[in-house]
Amino acid sequence: MSSRTVTLAALAALSAFAASAQNRPAPPATPRIYIFDNGAIKGLDPKLFNFNREELKEVDFVDVSYLIVHPRGTLMFDSGEIPDSQFKGDGQPVVQGVMSASKPLLPQLAAAGYKPADITYFALSHYHADHTANANEFAGATWIVQKAERDFMFGTPPQGAIIQVDSFAKLKNAKTKLLDNENFDVFGDGTVVVMSAPGHTPGHQVLAVKLAHRGLVVLAGDLYHYPEERTTGRTPTFEFDAEQSRASRAKIEQFVKDKHAELWIEHDIATHASLPRSPKYVD
């Protein structure tokens, strides 16, 4: 290869890099949360959650995922319930059992200005299939996971219910920040903190995000599914360890109280009815 070819190749690479950098929005001055619409879960039996129908205001779930954009990088939290590959491109919703979605995830991410290669960190609240659908898309990011969760996900055979191993198989070789039942300050300034909250699964985690305008928000994953779990103390029938769940809930509730935080239950229709969907954001 001549030096001229090398120079041209370098220039091409540089301009491609510049183009991709241009497409990406400039980092915001303070953190933002984008909320993606990943569909719904309908027709669940409330008894799975130790409730009778009349005890719940709303039985159905929303399914969402979140992009946190911080001045120093990005974090994708969860990844939906239906893989983008299942959409036929005809605008029709995709239904898989109790799960249904009308929009794939990556076009929503693109509308906010980002593609998977722009994602610095990826974290799952937990490994259940309604959170992992597009996890493989983020295997180029640094995966933040509790050791107990990862051991379950990649055990032989994989352990646990509601697991769709194919959806996250690529995470096995991702650059990984392995946590041992501990919290992690993602960008080093205390504004985005992964918090260990085991019980629903062995390494379930929630995400605390300090927003300049809205204040502190805790993305609660499946620490709860229904607001009624918060008031009654009931846990689902399929918890990995209900005792551990109660301890995690007590810890997070104390944190929410001490810090005057909001708690967003990821599947709660009422919580997300009042929040904007991407490309709008909360900051």
Ligand SMILES: [Zn+2]
């Ligand atoms: Zn869930």
